[in-house]
Amino acid sequence: DTAVSQTPKYLVTQMGNDKSIKCEQNLGHDTMYWYKQDSKKFLKIMFSYNNKELIINETVPNRFSPKSPDKAHLNLHINSLELGDSAVYFCASSQGTGFTDTQYFGPGTRLTVL
Amino acid sequence: KQEVTQIPAALSVPEGENLVLNCSFTDSAIYNLQWFRQDPGKGLTSLLLIQSSQREQTSGRLNASLDKSSGRSTLYIAASQPGDSATYLCAVSKLTGNQFYFGTGTSLTVIP
Numbered sequence: 001d002t003a004v005s006q007t008p009k010y011l012v013t014q015m016g017n018d019k020s021i022k023c024e025q026n027l028g029h030d031t032m033y034w035y036k037q038d039s040k041k042f043l044k045i046m047f048s049y050n051n052k053e054l055i056i057n058e059t060v061p062n063r064f065s066p067k068s069p070d071k072a073h074l075n076l077h078i079n080s081l082e083l084g085d086s087a088v089y090f091c092a093s094s095q096g097t098g099f100t101d102t103q104y105f106g107p108g109t110r111l112t113v114l
Numbered sequence: 115k116q117e118v119t120q121i122p123a124a125l126s127v128p129e130g131e132n133l134v135l136n137c138s139f140t141d142s143a144i145y146n147l148q149w150f151r152q153d154p155g156k157g158l159t160s161l162l163l164i165q166s167s168q169r170e171q172t173s174g175r176l177n178a179s180l181d182k183s184s185g186r187s188t189l190y191i192a193a194s195q196p197g198d199s200a201t202y203l204c205a206v207s208k209l210t211g212n213q214f215y216f217g218t219g220t221s222l223t224v225i226p
Contacts, residue, residue, distance in 0.1 A: 004157075033214075043158075043203065043216040057213075090157055099207035099214045100145060105157035 003027050004106040006091050012112045013081060021076045021109045023091030032074035033092040033103065034066060043090070049074055050097050078111075086113045116141045118206055118217035126223040127194055135189040135220045137204035142182050145207040149178050149189050151200040152219075158203065162189070166209070194224045 004025045013019055025032060034046040047066045048055045054066065063079045078085060091106040117140045127133050137147070146165045150158040162171045162178040164187070170179040177190040187204055204217040 041201070041219055043205075045214045048214075092158075102148070102160045102163050103158075104160065105150075107157045108155075 003104050004091055004093055006089075006106040006109050008109060009107065010110050010112075012114065014114055015081055015083060017081050018077070018079045019081060019111070020078070021089055021091075021111070023074050023076070023106055024072055025091075025093040025104070026072065027093055027095075027104060029093040029095050029104075030071070031094050031097050032068070033094075034074065034076050035090040035092065035105075037088040037090060037108070039087070046076075046089075047074075048097075048099070053097070081113045083113050086111055116144075116206060116208065116213070116215045118204060118215050120202075120204060120217040120220045122220060123218065124221040124223075126225060128225050129194060129196060131194050131224075132190070132192050133194055133222070135191070135202050135222070137187040137189070137217050139185045139187075139206050139215070139217075141208075142185050143209040144182065145209050147178075147180055147187050147204060147206045149176075149187075150203045150205065152203060153200050161202075191222075194222075196224045196226050198222060199224050 007022045031050040033048045037043045046060050065077045068074045088108045088110050090108045092103040094101040094103045119138050121136045148163045149161040152158045164171045164180045175192040180187045201219045201221045203219045
């Protein structure tokens with residue numbers, strides 16, 4: 001059973017489009033996260049979210065918005081895609097909040113903006 | 115702002131060798147430190163988590179140490195195997211606030 005899953009695995013789209021990446025975890029965790037890994041393989045936190053609090057990294061453009069229909073899902077919506085948004089996006093989850101516990105990562109979604 | 119650096123950036127060793135990966139961070143006000151491995155084209159797998167009050171954690175052939183005052187952690191891999199080949203990342207969480215900082219990574223190749 002996959003603990004943290006993401007769809008799609010690959011996403012190729014044109015500049016200016018709006019797209020979504022879905023994430024689901026079946027671990028019963030309280031907190032979910034979105035990370036961006038750039039072309040230099042550097043990982044950076046974008047959001048952390050539980051049912052009480054959304055924490056946004058201040059460097060994340062407001063074109064990016066997480067949406068959580070329920071505790072097991074945290075989807076990432078991106079509006080007006082730009083070339084610089086091309087990266088691999090990882091979803092993760094943990095039992096506790098605030099990065100206190102081990103995080104479990106999804107396989108990643110490679111986004112290419114043309 | 116917390117900066118996390120890993121040295122070396124790449125390491126190649128023959129199978130069976132013991133090795134040490136280094137991680138340094140600039141702000142010692144951390145909540146915990148985690149080590150991950152990332153296989154090519156895959157997500158991250160958590161290896162070890164050390165709370166700020168702990169000195170080390172062990173799992174199988176892996177041992178991670180933490181010296182918070184000097185801003186350093188090491189990951190020791192005993193009797194390396196080709197299957198250990200991956201990129202190893204350390205990450206620290208901030209003591210206050212909700213932030214998580216990844217290191218630059220060490221790409222390890224274990225040669226059979």
